Amino acid sequence: MTNFNGLKAWLKEHKITEVECVVSDLTGIARGKIMPASKFCDDAGIRLPEGVLVSTVTGDYLDDYSMIDPAEIDVYLKPDLNAAHLLPWASEPTAQIIHDCYDINGELVDLAPRTILRKVLKLYSDMGLTPIVAPEAEFYLTQRSLNPDSPLQPPVGRTGRAETGRQSYSIDAVNEFDPLFEDVYDYCEAQNLDVETLIHEEGLGQMEINFRHGEALSLADQVFLFKRTL
Numbered sequence: 001m002t003n004f005n006g007l008k009a010w011l012k013e014h015k016i017t018e019v020e021c022v023v024s025d026l027t028g029i030a031r032g033k034i035m036p037a038s039k040f041c042d043d044a045g046i047r048l049p050e051g052v053l054v055s056t057v058t059g060d061y062l063d064d065y066s067m068i069d070p071a072e073i074d075v076y077l078k079p080d081l082n083a084a085h086l087l088p089w090a091s092e093p094t095a096q097i098i099h100d101c102y103d104i105n106g107e108l109v110d111l112a113p114r115t116i117l118r119k120v121l122k123l124y125s126d127m128g129l130t131p132i133v134a135p136e137a138e139f140y141l142t143q144r145s146l147n148p149d150s151p152l153q154p155p156v157g158r159t160g161r162a163e164t165g166r167q168s169y170s171i172d173a174v175n176e177f178d179p180l181f182e183d184v185y186d187y188c189e190a191q192n193l194d195v196e197t198l199i200h201e202e203g204l205g206q207m208e209i210n211f212r213h214g215e216a217l218s219l220a221d222q223v224f225l226f227k228r229t230l
Contacts, residue, residue, distance in 0.1 A: 003081065004079075011095060014086060015093045017037055017094070018034060018035070018037060018090070019037050019095050019096075020033075021040070021046050021077055022096055022098055023052075023053070023077060028224055029055070030228050031048065031052050031053075032046075032099065033048070037095070046077040047077065049074060050073050050074065050111070051068055051072055053101065054068060073104075075103060079097045080097070083221055084097045084098075085225060088186070088191065096225070100112065114220075117216065132215070133215075133216045134219075136208055137209050138201060138208045140204075141207060143156065143162070154204035157177055158178070162204075168200065169199055188229060191225055193211075193222045195210070197210045198210075209226070
């Protein structure tokens with residue numbers, strides 16, 4: 001999409017009723033606001049408190065506020081027209097759109113992870129270089145735990161048994177959780193996330209999904225969305 005009218009047409013084409021306006025904080029967690037699609041199209045600008053960008057992974061505020069304005073100013077969110085994705089797990093037709101963060105003067109906010117990456121890419125560009133990246137996303141599957149003081153346990157697969165030893169690159173160990181990964185791949189396909197191979201890593205219940213190599217900002221967005229998807 002090359003303009004906002006194109007984005008509105010895309011929302012209408014997919015009969016989107018709700019839009020999730022998301023940004024990544026420094027820990028990769030999706031923060032933002034949700035609104036009806038009609039309000040999104042008419043809205044002149046969405047705001048978030050600057051401090052949201054530096055929330056801790058548990059959602060707490062930092063002890064050190066030196067990175068942000070003491071007035072807790074707002075940042076302005078503007079949608080990236082090329083970062084609109086369907087939300088396949090929503091009960092109603094929903095889109096999630098990645099936004100960039102701007103200050104009141106229309107400049108990109110330094111704290112925003114996408115801004116930081118853009119500055120790094122500019123340094124490469126100034127040297128005539130273009131980084132090509134291929135992320136690997138590793139994660140653990142565990143049994144559901146209702147007690148935060150108890151150690152996490154490896155999950156029980158479809159054979160009714162939990163892993164007890166290393167299963168590096170074991171196909172059968174991955175097949176234990178086929179129903180889960182079929183959903184993951186379906187969700188990724190619906191969002192145009194370019195995931196490729198799935199492997200079992202060394203740890204109990206430790207998995208890894210690899211992305212096809214490509215441009216750094218696009219891949220960073222995809223990993224951000226994949227983390228939320230998973």
